[in-house]
Amino acid sequence: METMVMSNKQVIFRDYVIGFLSESDLLINSTTVNLKVPAGSMTALVKNLYLSCDPYMRNRMRKPDPSSPATALSFIPGKPISGFGVSKVVDSGHPDYKEGDLLWGAVGWEEYSVITPIPNLHFKIHHTDVPLSHYTGLLGMPGMTAYAGFYEICSPKKGETVFVSAASGAVGQLVGQFAKLMGCYVVGSAGSKEKVDLLKNKFGFDDAFNYKEESDLNAALKRCFPVGIDIYFENVGGPMLDAVILNMRPHGRIAACGMISQYNLQIPEAVYNLWLITYKRICIQGFNTIDYLHKYSEFLEFVLPYLREGKITYVEDVADGLESAPAALVGLFHGKNVGKQLVVVSRDLH
Numbered sequence: 001m002e003t004m005v006m007s008n009k010q011v012i013f014r015d016y017v018i019g020f021l022s023e024s025d026l027l028i029n030s031t032t033v034n035l036k037v038p039a040g041s042m043t044a045l046v047k048n049l050y051l052s053c054d055p056y057m058r059n060r061m062r063k064p065d066p067s068s069p070a071t072a073l074s075f076i077p078g079k080p081i082s083g084f085g086v087s088k089v090v091d092s093g094h095p096d097y098k099e100g101d102l103l104w105g106a107v108g109w110e111e112y113s114v115i116t117p118i119p120n121l122h123f124k125i126h127h128t129d130v131p132l133s134h135y136t137g138l139l140g141m142p143g144m145t146a147y148a149g150f151y152e153i154c155s156p157k158k159g160e161t162v163f164v165s166a167a168s169g170a171v172g173q174l175v176g177q178f179a180k181l182m183g184c185y186v187v188g189s190a191g192s193k194e195k196v197d198l199l200k201n202k203f204g205f206d207d208a209f210n211y212k213e214e215s216d217l218n219a220a221l222k223r224c225f226p227v228g229i230d231i232y233f234e235n236v237g238g239p240m241l242d243a244v245i246l247n248m249r250p251h252g253r254i255a256a257c258g259m260i261s262q263y264n265l266q267i268p269e270a271v272y273n274l275w276l277i278t279y280k281r282i283c284i285q286g287f288n289t290i291d292y293l294h295k296y297s298e299f300l301e302f303v304l305p306y307l308r309e310g311k312i313t314y315v316e317d318v319a320d321g322l323e324s325a326p327a328a329l330v331g332l333f334h335g336k337n338v339g340k341q342l343v344v345v346s347r348d349l350h
């Protein structure tokens with residue numbers, strides 16, 4: 001087999017993390033990679049262009065525990081971490097992939113990865129008139145999350161009231177815009193004035209508040225939802241979920257997309273008002289986007305026209321270079337990202 005060896009910078013996982021993730025839990029290392037893969041190996045060598053920073057990655061840093069499905073795919077200490085990214089095929093030993101193909105899907109956090117393409121985990125990119133970086137967010141896993149979570153789990157109807165937490169983030173900004181397109185009344189919470197301004201002025205939310213400045217979340221929600229909440233798109237958990245339950249209307253739906261406020265805690269916080277879901281006939285449903293990725297082409301058909309017509313907009317927070325990846329990932333858990341956090345590994349498509 002032909003060889004063409006290149007240096008390959010990687011983001012290495014030091015060891016299982018207890019408590020808040022810090023940059024020192026990750027380290028940048030350089031190794032080498034052969035850019036040629038054997039014919040018939042069913043693998044492809046890809047050059048990574050963009051990497052997606054996603055909150056669930058913190059849960060993959062927990063020590064594997066058979067009783068916790070969150071740790072089923074824990075990272076391996078001493079090895080590069082992995083996640084979703086946009087990449088270009090450099091060499092292929094797989095009949096369905098050829099040099100030059102653009103993909104989004106599971107890759108290592110490194111300059112080059114050897115992947116074994118798997119349907120519903122690796123998708124070819126056919127639409128390049130839109131920003132390629134969007135395949136880490138709007139047109140990638142977070143976009144599918146907003147689509148499946150809102151339309152499949154929340155069962156929305158025109159005129160309903162919708163609350164979204166972490167609303168300016170990768171998923172939240174889309175859920176709010178989908179809900180507005182459906183004719184719902186939409187309020188979002190976020191952790192800074194800049195984010196609240198984005199929600200109201202760029203994403204078209206009807207109202208928004210900075211939860212860090214509210215001493216009483218129940219009062220803030222009552223102020224924004226005098227008639228109560230029909231749909232809660234749950235991204236944060238903790239005290240926000242408790243306050244939301246108090247404000248849910250009968251037969252309300254809560255899509256439990258994620259609970260980022262709990263991911264770094266050694267002991268999760270209690271939810272005190274859960275007992276009320278019986279009296280209010282509330283449906284709380286968790287979901288995992290992985291179960292909906294077979295609907296990806298349906299999603300693209302839905303969302304691309306809105307994007308091209310400017311009816312949906314998407315804000316990204318771009319960190320430059322693999323060296324900046326640890327800080328970008330850690331920043332998610334401190335609200336440093338404004339919009340979808342991604343890392344540019346290379347803008348060079350050649």
Ligand SMILES: NC(=O)c1ccc[n+]([C@@H]2O[C@H](COP(=O)([O-])OP(=O)(O)OC[C@H]3O[C@@H](n4cnc5c(N)ncnc54)[C@H](OP(=O)(O)O)[C@@H]3O)[C@@H](O)[C@H]2O)c1
Pocket residue numbers: 053054055056141142145166167168169170171172189190191192195234235236256257258259260261262287288289290332333334335336337338339340341
């Ligand atoms: N179910 C699935 O398949 C699936 C798929 C993708 C994502 N998710 C979940 O969806 C949620 C949002 O993900 P994303 O990718 O869109 O992330 P994101 O909102 O772009 O970034 C994370 C944001 O969470 C907020 N945050 C961080 N710590 C917090 C805390 N202690 N309390 C309240 N808010 C906090 C911060 O915004 P503020 O400045 O507003 O605090 C931060 O910017 C996460 O819970 C994630 O796990 C689930």
